[in-house]
Amino acid sequence: MSKEPRTSPPSRRIADDLRADISAGRLLPGTKLPALRDLAERYGVTRNTANKALGLLQAEGLVVTRHGSGAYVRESHPIRRLGPDRYARHRWQVTTVTAHACDRLDIEPTQQQGHQTQDVSLVAADDHTAVALGLDVGASVYERARLITRDGAPTHTMTSYYRPADVEGTPLVDQSPGIAGRGGGFQVLTEQGLEPHEITEDLSARMPTTEEALLLELPTGEPVVEVRRVTRTADGQAIEYARGVHAASRFVWSYTYDIPD
Amino acid sequence: MSKEPRTSPPSRRIADDLRADISAGRLLPGTKLPALRDLAERYGVTRNTANKALGLLQAEGLVVTRHGSGAYVRESHPIRRLGPDRYARHRWQVTTVTAHACDRLDIEPTQQQGHQTQDVSLVAADDHTAVALGLDVGASVYERARLITRDGAPTHTMTSYYRPADVEGTPLVDQSPGIAGRGGGFQVLTEQGLEPHEITEDLSARMPTTEEALLLELPTGEPVVEVRRVTRTADGQAIEYARGVHAASRFVWSYTYDIPD
DNA sequence: TAGTGGTCTAGACCACTTC
């Protein structure tokens, strides 16, 4: 008759029990879970089955395992809130006074403990890049790839694309290993007479590729948020196309806008 | 000396091969993968190992399995792009002319084939809701929970919370099973003298809970995007707090804004 | 009914961490 729910398989039941302990606060973040062999014995199953239970919890992002050490209730990172403010002019616009960096230290807590690698090269534009920058597919564009790290752990990648004519000869596409130009890309573009004015961001979420999981050191069960950003001048000219891949658990994006007619 | 990468375990190698076939287009979306027994025989491993390989691909969201039928390369749904336009006044504002619904059919393709359930009840406000609506935690609020379906498959949930004083006696909190009020919640609030003017949306991504996975019929390896929305009047008064859980693969969120000073 | 994925036991070996 009815599709009665069968009794859950043992691996499921073990996972359910542990999950209940976690969400009830009986197992706090960072706590070590019982060893596989102990779990197996307690439930009268093989280690394989207990391992499968842990696998389920890992896929849900509730548990992380450290090979040779144990399985732990996952700890949540401090979450960074990303709003339009992060692009605010006062954060990147260098005034005639050069003391900018020291001036602003206290209002830039988001850069605290932050580092980034940088890798600049000339590549062929793919579909998205070409459309965004108004070029033909395959045209040469400058690619500026960064890996942003916080407190020693990578949080996201950000790869920007520029029309060569816009940035040729600027510190932005200098191969030097340091952060290219104080104030970053927006400052450089402004000096080129291309002041950023409007931003369009497209957000989507998915599971990481294996490469992304390695690069961002993502635990099993952590999705990524992919952000595609087009920056335009007041004229509407696209001056930068950027693609970021973020560890989902470390960010929340916030947008405020008026309801259109 | 160096940490040379060991040879990958068999399950990993099988997954890598299949993944390569998929991304190279040799296995198109919807294609049935070789049976577990065939894979196992081909690679000289047990069915368990071949099964594990499929599990890896499932977790990446590349493959879905249908019990008793087979494993298939995952097909992508049509993606709906969500911009501020979806809240535009012309979509919900009912003018004095009642012929609105017929009028606008052609410009509302997003509602095509769409259905939603609705469940209204009076509940105690949790932390987020209370803060957003300016109430005490535990105060009574109207909860209006919806499950939105498209082409027969659920795409997201949306649960709105209202101050009882704002919506008492309106069709919005009528327990009737139909969609409450043509034009939806915004129209009703406007009629109450609380016209929505500004929206703040907070987006984050994570893996679904087991309940969400069931409700939204999510395949293994599909993350969800959680959207928390606060709607305010021109005065800045919060009139609705809503929380949505979206199947990540079905949406992309788009925001355009001017760079602040 | 035949084919398919899902799960399990029993036992083994390996890789990594910790002390």
Add this chain to the structure above:
DNA sequence: AAGTGGTCTAGACCACTAA
């Protein structure tokens, strides 16, 4: 050296799907 998770083989049974 002891403890831990990761993976594998070999074989079995079950549940679901499709013809």
